[in-house]
Amino acid sequence: EPEVTQTPSHQVTQMGQEVILRCVPISNHLYFYWYRQILGQKVEFLVSFYNNEISEKSEIFDDQFSVERPDGSNFTLKIRSTKLEDSAMYFCATGQGNYGYTFGSGTRLTVV
Amino acid sequence: AQTVTQSQPEMSVQEAETVTLSCTYDTSESNYYLFWYKQPPSRQMILVIRQEAYKQQNATENRFSVNFQKAAKSFSLKISDSQLGDTAMYFCAFMIPFQGAQKLVFGQGTRLTINP
Numbered sequence: 001e002p003e004v005t006q007t008p009s010h011q012v013t014q015m016g017q018e019v020i021l022r023c024v025p026i027s028n029h030l031y032f033y034w035y036r037q038i039l040g041q042k043v044e045f046l047v048s049f050y051n052n053e054i055s056e057k058s059e060i061f062d063d064q065f066s067v068e069r070p071d072g073s074n075f076t077l078k079i080r081s082t083k084l085e086d087s088a089m090y091f092c093a094t095g096q097g098n099y100g101y102t103f104g105s106g107t108r109l110t111v112v
Numbered sequence: 113a114q115t116v117t118q119s120q121p122e123m124s125v126q127e128a129e130t131v132t133l134s135c136t137y138d139t140s141e142s143n144y145y146l147f148w149y150k151q152p153p154s155r156q157m158i159l160v161i162r163q164e165a166y167k168q169q170n171a172t173e174n175r176f177s178v179n180f181q182k183a184a185k186s187f188s189l190k191i192s193d194s195q196l197g198d199t200a201m202y203f204c205a206f207m208i209p210f211q212g213a214q215k216l217v218f219g220q221g222t223r224l225t226i227n228p
Contacts, residue, residue, distance in 0.1 A: 033215070033216075035216075041220075042203070042218050043205075045216065045217070048214070056215055058215075093157075100145070100159050100162050101159075101216070103149075103156065103157035103158075105155075105156045
């Protein structure tokens, strides 16, 4: 069964450093998303990406965050200057429309 | 704004029992989709079942079924013959379809433990 692949599985970074989280979507999917889950809390929407542009973003997705799909395959989330409160599980998800998404296995980001 | 509420933070049942997880949502839209996702200890998000709001028939997937009450804005998940592998967090989620990407709005989750 097709999978969404996320790398790395765990990233530890110093506060203030830039991190890039990577996702390889399922090949025929057109919609791409990033969600985050702070430990023990609910899953929160960050951003959606369609037709090579952001279609919607949440209040969490401020100027420190950016997304791109530079080579038509990888879909990346960049956090420019990490804060302690950015520590969370970050999920990439991809989909074809209204059928629900396929989530990746997540990247655990720890900011120290 | 759409909201999803799961009023049971934790539930625990014996193996082979039937368990029902509750979910209510709030929206003024008439066309939408509802989902249940399972998150085992590995923290992967796994789609369990999906329901279109325009369908009156309740969705079923093997041991998993839903009770969709559109007027009451209720979407409960029933797990029959529960198994140890069903132990996980379960999230109810809501989506409004429109052209372009559609975000999921999640509830707070219910931690389900199946005891041997």
